[in-house]
Amino acid sequence: MSSLLTLSKAASELHAKLEHFVKNQCEPAEKEYEAHMEGRIGADRWSIDAIPPCIQHLKAEARRLGLWNLFLPHPLPSHIPSNLSPTLYLTNREYGILCETMGRSSLAPEACNCSAPDTGNMEVLLKHGTKEQQLQYLVPLLNGTIRSAFLMTEPAVASSDATNIQTTLQKRVIEGSVRYVLNGTKWWSTGAMDPRCKVAIVLAKMDYSHPSCGGEAQQGKKGGGRHGAHTVVIVPMDHPGVKLVRPLTVFGYDDAPHGHAEVSLHNIDLDASSLVLGEGRGFEIAQSRLGPGRIH
Ligand SMILES: Cc1cc2nc3c(=O)[nH]c(=O)nc-3n(C[C@H](O)[C@H](O)[C@H](O)COP(=O)(O)OP(=O)(O)OC[C@H]3O[C@@H](n4cnc5c(N)ncnc54)[C@H](O)[C@@H]3O)c2cc1C
Structure with a gap:
């Protein structure tokens, strides 16, 4: 049977x-x-x-x-x-x-x-990453030589609804080249304090308020709609703007050396090669990661 x-x-x-x-x-x-x-x-x-x-x-x-x-x-x-x-x-x-x-x-x-969180992060890179992103981060993760973190949850908002995420990714066009500047605070970032953690997959809300993007914001071409307002970026953990604020405890345990961290992201300047799938695709990626991630 x-x-x-x-x-x-x-x-x-x-x-x-x-x-x-x-x-x-x-x-x-x-x-x-x-x-x-x-x-x-x-x-x-x-x-x-x-x-x-x-x-x-x-x-x-x-x-x-x-x-x-x-x-x-x-x-x-x-x-x-x-x-x-x-x-x-x-x-x-x-x-x-x-x-x-x-x-x-x-x-x-x-x-x-x-x-976790490596399996879900590897799935994101495998499903949505570029060849370059896969070679840089997916291969060492599949080899088990580095570890990773997924930074979605924030202290200031009800993060069970990913559309609430407030960490900003400000788009700037400087002398014809596009930059993205990341700012915010995350917590419950599993594995972020692990010394082997070399990369974070971060969910952030697009910010088109920079004067160099005025046109886009006014025309409302981008950043519209709750489910198209966020973007996923890949951030190297050794970026000087990444600060591990403190370890958090679960029922009194810090789960070191892997653990769960509060992480501050300050003026992290990225280019388009750090985006996964592109602007506004973050909610879709977060859902595709967390759905299977809750099953296996
Ligand atoms: C051990 C551990 C590891 C974790 N690892 C990670 C990780 O690696 N990366 C990461 O990003 N996050 C991680 N998290 C965070 C976890 O995913 C979040 O805690 C979860 O998504 C809930 O979000 P929140 O804490 O903001 O709670 P909230 O969203 O504030 O929810 C709190 C309560 O309020 C309820 N609620 C929320 N909104 C409403 C509403 N509109 N109406 C009525 N009720 C509502 C919820 O159902 C819940 O019961 C981890 C958490 C733990 C405990």
Whole structure:
């Protein structure tokens, strides 16, 4: 009898391998992980030394066993190294069953490069990024050599409705070249304080009030409509305008060294190559990221 929990033969074999890995390698490593974090205080909880070495070992093991990047449902574009593809393309339903197994250990999702917020961010770059954006950020994310953050939620507004987002992306046309200047405050930015986090995917509201854009604003050509008012930009975390304000806690835990941060974005000057899909496409991207992101 078929059921929602039935797996194909190949997926079933992969699942068995994953169960063995989680039970025999990830779960036992949790104590080592906790011991590594114990006694660390302040900035020491967010330094590169705070990353427990067992994570690197588990990642290498997951890769060797063919348990890497299992969230990817389709073949990768040809400009991305084929060794970053999973050993098997799973349906969402099949992947959900494997996620339940990964969820038994706090270390397994990261070990298999299937953890939030990286999976959702990789999906954004894969679905909507340019070839250049994919080569710069998607490839190292698929390789597990960097991590990423998704910056949507803000302290000042009810962020469960993405159309409320107030961080501004001001368009300026300076001597014929188009610039975008980002300003705002985000919070609950998971992974932003992780020392391996090198890139943020940021949702911001278009601002056409700069005198160099007066025409556009007056004509109402852009920035109109609640669902066309926002844009997604890619921001390197080492930009001097990115400030990690503080770690936040959930039920008293800071979840270091990954955690959740309040982040200030101050006068971050970007060009058009930082935009994902283009002006006004932000709400659409946020929805396409968060919908699947809440399932897997
Ligand atoms: C552990 C953790 C990790 C997170 N990671 C990230 C992350 O990586 N990136 C990121 O951007 N965000 C992240 N978030 C934030 C999370 O997605 C938001 O908290 C969520 O979207 C809700 O937004 P909010 O906190 O602004 O709450 P609000 O939108 O203010 O909602 C608060 C309550 O008010 C209700 N409400 C809202 N509007 C209305 C209305 N008009 N009428 C009636 N009721 C309403 C809501 O249903 C809810 O019950 C994280 C949060 C947590 C706890």
